[in-house]
Amino acid sequence: MNKNEGELKKQAFEKFHEKSTNELLEIWDENDGDKYTDIEFEVIGELLKSRYVDLNTPRKYEGKEKNNNNNINQQTKGGFWSFDKIVSGSLIKFLYALGAIGITIFSFVMFSNASQSKYGGTGLFLLGLGYLILGNLFWRIICEGIIIIFKIFEKLNQIESKLK
Secondary structure (H helix, E strand, C coil): CCHHHHHHHHHHHHHHCCCCHHHHHHHHHHCCCCCCCHHHHHHHHHHHHHCCCCCCCCEEECCEEECCCCCECCCCCCCHHHCCCCCHHHHHHHHHHHHHHHHHHHHHHHHHHHHCCCCCCHHHHHHHHHHHHHHHHHHHHHHHHHHHHHHHHHHHHHHHHHHC
């Protein structure tokens, strides 16, 4: 890099460093060689990288996605098949309710069998009581763990969208 090129980079940095990340991304994606020089694009790229922007990731503008080559991306972001929106939180809560009902019914069946046992039903009664208390407790812990994993995924998506 010669002295003149270094001065041009410094001037470009002064011109663009106070612009927002979104403004820089629009300039980068527009890729208009008539408005901006190669050195200015190089400085813009360095600024965006210093702001942890992945320049290879497609971005949305006015309802359409653009990539760095000005091609419209044909993917439907946020749709059912893209798995960007997680529906499993509600499903897990529903499955938890079904499981808790099932565990409770199973425990009451064991209580009933204990009362009808010819050999003394103390063991079956205690086993049913264990299923009722510990079974429901463990089922709750398992479902909460799964929900936490999905909430982490949602929070990471929110963080990612804020960075773009």
